[in-house]
Amino acid sequence: MPLSRAEIITSSGERLINRLCKHWAHKLEVEHGEQEAKITFANGTCLMHAEPDRLIVSLETLEENHLDQLEGVVESHLVRMANDEPLEIVWEN
Template identity: 85%
Template structure:
């Protein structure tokens, strides 16, 4: 299964998880706690874990072509939820 990961430097990981999960809960299967999240998309799954100074994100898809698409969706939504905080997101796969 294709897998991509990003380690994002931010003190706001738990807040980002909370905002993102509330945003997606109305249309996707979402499980989350204060520090962890699992979001199930039609083409793959996103897992997030908040630490005090970073947010760990991993995306797993069934097919390679969906990986770039989900990276873009997750990244754009994280940027939007971060508001004024500048996030540097580099995907490794």
């Protein structure tokens, strides 16, 4: 299974998880606690874990071509939810 991972330096990991989960809960299967979340998309899964100084995001898909698409969706939503906080997101796969 294709995998991708990003460690994003931020002190707002918990807030980002909460905002994303509330946003996506209307149309996707979402499981989340204060520091962790799992979002199930039609073409893959996103796991997020907040640490005091970073947000760790892991993506898993069944097909390689879905990985780039899912990275783009998750990244654009993270940037939008972060408001004015600049996020540097580098995917490793």
